[in-house]
Amino acid sequence: MKASSRMGSLEATLQARLAQRESQGRLRHLEIPRPDLVDFSSNDYLSLSQDLVLRNALITYLNGLEKKALSFSSNRRAIGSGGSRLLDGNSAFCEYLEHKLSGFHSSEAALLFNSAYDANIGLISCVPGTRDVILYDSLIHASIHDGMRLSRATKKIHFEHSSIIQDTGRSSVWGDSDQQVRCGESNVFICVEALYSMDGDITDLEYVSNVVKALLPRGNGYIIVDEAHSIGILGDGGRGLVCQLGLQDQVWARVIGFGKAMGSAGGAVLCSSVARLYLINYARTLIYTTAMSFLSLASISAAYDYMTSGEADKRRKQLTMLIQYCHDKFKSLDQRLRPSAALLRMPRSPPRSPIIPLFTSYPKSLARHCQISKFMIRAIVAPTVPKGQERVRICLHASNTIEQVDGLCRAIETWLGLLKTERDARTTKHNQGGATTEADSQESLLGNMKASL
Numbered sequence: 001m002k003a004s005s006r007m008g009s010l011e012a013t014l015q016a017r018l019a020q021r022e023s024q025g026r027l028r029h030l031e032i033p034r035p036d037l038v039d040f041s042s043n044d045y046l047s048l049s050q051d052l053v054l055r056n057a058l059i060t061y062l063n064g065l066e067k068k069a070l071s072f073s074s075n076r077r078a079i080g081s082g083g084s085r086l087l088d089g090n091s092a093f094c095e096y097l098e099h100k101l102s103g104f105h106s107s108e109a110a111l112l113f114n115s116a117y118d119a120n121i122g123l124i125s126c127v128p129g130t131r132d133v134i135l136y137d138s139l140i141h142a143s144i145h146d147g148m149r150l151s152r153a154t155k156k157i158h159f160e161h162s163s164i165i166q167d168t169g170r171s172s173v174w175g176d177s178d179q180q181v182r183c184g185e186s187n188v189f190i191c192v193e194a195l196y197s198m199d200g201d202i203t204d205l206e207y208v209s210n211v212v213k214a215l216l217p218r219g220n221g222y223i224i225v226d227e228a229h230s231i232g233i234l235g236d237g238g239r240g241l242v243c244q245l246g247l248q249d250q251v252w253a254r255v256i257g258f259g260k261a262m263g264s265a266g267g268a269v270l271c272s273s274v275a276r277l278y279l280i281n282y283a284r285t286l287i288y289t290t291a292m293s294f295l296s297l298a299s300i301s302a303a304y305d306y307m308t309s310g311e312a313d314k315r316r317k318q319l320t321m322l323i324q325y326c327h328d329k330f331k332s333l334d335q336r337l338r339p340s341a342a343l344l345r346m347p348r349s350p351p352r353s354p355i356i357p358l359f360t361s362y363p364k365s366l367a368r369h370c371q372i373s374k375f376m377i378r379a380i381v382a383p384t385v386p387k388g389q390e391r392v393r394i395c396l397h398a399s400n401t402i403e404q405v406d407g408l409c410r411a412i413e414t415w416l417g418l419l420k421t422e423r424d425a426r427t428t429k430h431n432q433g434g435a436t437t438e439a440d441s442q443e444s445l446l447g448n449m450k451a452s453l
C-alpha cells in the first residue's frame with residue numbers, strides 16, 4: 001500500500017496503520033462469499049436463510065398481513081419502521097413478536113433490538129452501576145466487551161474459559177469491592193455464552209448457577225446468558241440452553257440472536273417486565289436508533305413459526321447426524337495419519353454443537369487449500385482467538401451432505417500429505433547444506449497445492 005502524495009495527515013496515519021496490519025498478515029477485506037463453494041463456514045446452522053419453505057411462508061405471511069390492512073402495523077408502515085421504538089417506530093406487530101418470543105422461550109418479557117450485538121451493548125452498558133461488579137468468561141463475545149467499556153461499573157473481572165470456580169474461589173476475588181459484594185450492597189453480573197462460537201463448547205450452566213448461589217448467598221449474583229448461537233439448535237424445539245436445563249428462574253437475562261440458526265437478523269433480551277421497562281428507558285442502542293423494519297419483524301416471526309413445525313425438528317435431526325458423522329471421520333483421519341500437534345489437532349470428545357474447531361499452526365494454509373478444493377472454511381487467528389490457539393472453524397449445516405463431509409476430509413488429508421512432502425523435502429535440502437526459510441516453505445507449499453488441484 002502506497003500513501004498518496006496528496007493525502008492529508010489523518011489519511012496518512014490511517015494508511016500507515018493499515019500497512020502495519022497488512023505486514024502482520026491481519027488486514028481484513030470484505031469478500032462476497034462464492035456460491036460455488038460448499039458452506040462449512042456460515043452460522044446458518046439449520047440452513048434456514050436459504051430454505052424455500054420458510055421463504056414461501058414469509059411471502060404468504062406478508063401477503064396475509066397486507067390483506068388485514070397491516071392490522072399489526074399500527075403505524076401502517078409496511079416496509080421501514082419510521083423511527084425509534086420510543087417515537088414512531090413502535091408497532092403492534094413489534095409487541096406481538098415480543099409476546100411470541102417470551103412465550104416460546106418461557107420468559108416474563110422480551111425486548112427486540114436491531115441485533116444481538118446491540119442487545120448486549122444496550123443491556124451491559126446501562127444495567128450495572130458504579131459499585132457493581134461484572135464477572136465474565138475470558139472467551140466472551142466482543143459485544144459484551146463493548147458494553148463493559150460503556151458501563152459505569154468500574155470492576156470487571158474475567159475468569160478463565162469455563163472455569164468460574166477456580167478463579168472466583170479466591171476470597172479476595174472482588175478486590176476492594178469485597179465487603180460491599182459480601183453484604184449484598186453491590187451486585188455481581190456474571191456473563192457467559194451458552195454455546196461458544198469459536199470452540200463450539202457448551203457452558204455448564206447448572207454448575208455456573210450453583211457456583212453463583214454459593215459465592216453470593218445473599219442473592220446479589222445475576223447471570224446473563226448470551227444465547228446468540230444456541231437458539232434454534234439447543235433445547236426442545238430450539239428454545240435454547242436455559243430452557244433445555246429449566247434454568248429460567250436462575251438466569252436474570254438472556255440475549256438471543258436471529259442471525260444464526262434462525263436464518264434472519266436481529267436480537268432480543270429475554271428478561272423480567274421491570275428489566276424490559278428499564279431497558280426501554282436507558283438502553284441507548286434501543287433509544288437512539290431506528291426500529292427494525294416491518295420486513296425484518298415478519299422474517300423473525302416466520303422463523304419462529306418454522307421452529308414450532310416438524311420441519312425444524314427434521315433439520316435438527318439431520319444436523320445431529322452430520323455432527324456425529326463428521327467427528328467419526330475426523331477421528332479416523334487422526335488415527336490413520338497421526339499428524340503432529342502443530343499440523344493438526346482434532347477435538348478428542350465428540351462435539352456437542354455444529355461448530356468443530358481444528359487447531360493448526362497453519363490455519364491460513366489449510367483454509368486456503370480447502371477453499372481451492374471448493375469447501376468454504378475460514379482461518380481463525382489472534383486476536384479473535386488467543387495466540388497459540390489458531391484454528392480453522394468447521395461449521396456444519398442441516399443442508400450439508402455426507403458426500404460433502406467426505407470431500408472436506410479428503411481435502412484435509414491431501415493438505416496434510418502436501419505439508420508432509422514439503423517438510424521432508426525441506427529436511428533433505430537442509431541436510432544437504434541448503435538454507436530454507438519458513439517463508440520459502442509456505443510459498444512453495446501454496447505453489448504445490450495450486451499445481452495439484
Ligand SMILES: Cc1ncc(COP(=O)(O)O)c(C=O)c1O
Nearest residue numbers: 115116117141197228257259266
Ligand atoms: C456470542 C455472540 N453474541 C452476540 C453476537 C452478535 O450477534 P448479531 O450478529 O445478531 O449482532 C454474536 C455474533 O457474532 C455472537 O457470536
